[in-house]
């Protein structure tokens with residue numbers, strides 16, 4: 289069964305196409321389930337690379353329109369990819385309980401170290417991976433997030449593997465196991481292409497060392513496209529991600 293739960297739209301200002309384009313592509317590619325998970329806005333701060341808060345209702349309505357259009361043919365889910373900061377707990381509850389979203393996907397692009405805002409893409413060293421992993425662990429234990437997407441995105445940073453990397457992976461894997469949260473094997477890391485790192489050439493993510501630990505822990509794994517244009521909903525990178533996840537022996541699920 290083909291599915292994808294990680295789909296953006298042009299509302300986030302760095303993707304192309306509207307909800308209808310993604311739904312049509314998913315249907316044409318034979319998906320049984322398509323989840324929309326565009327980058328979530330926050331009410332008080334525009335963190336960039338996302339829709340405005342004023343667009344949220346329109347986004348939800350647009351997904352609902354596609355859900356009705358394909359109701360006999362494919363299951364469409366309404367979600368958001370969102371970061372965890374402790375101050376937004378009421379907001380996560382509001383999105384789930386009042387806005388009736390089907391799911392929140394934790395995509396931790398930024399986090400908080402003792403009140404200091406940090407972007408995972410601007411890490412100065414692997415030391416930051418520890419508080420990053422702890423933020424993810426705390427987030428998953430809150431119970432708001434149905435899936436942890438790109439759990440290994442920190443390995444985009446240009447550092448050699450060291451003990452901080454082992455420790456951070458361990459914290460994240462333990463939290464996913466404890467909370468029974470599926471983790472996403474993300475095709476967008478493959479789509480970005482292999483790059484040179486201090487300890488060799490590889491995809492930025494998925495990182496095999498993270499996935500070896502995920503496998504040992506028996507984590508449930510969703511393969512996600514992280515589509516930022518309609519043709520990426522189930523493209524060659526997605527197919528390759530599915531193949532690699534299978535070859536790796538991961539416990540792949542196609543629904544949650």
Ligand SMILES: [Zn+2]
Pocket residue numbers: 296300302327516
């Ligand atoms: Zn994006």
Ligand SMILES: [Zn+2]
Pocket residue numbers: 369395396397437438
């Ligand atoms: Zn993301």
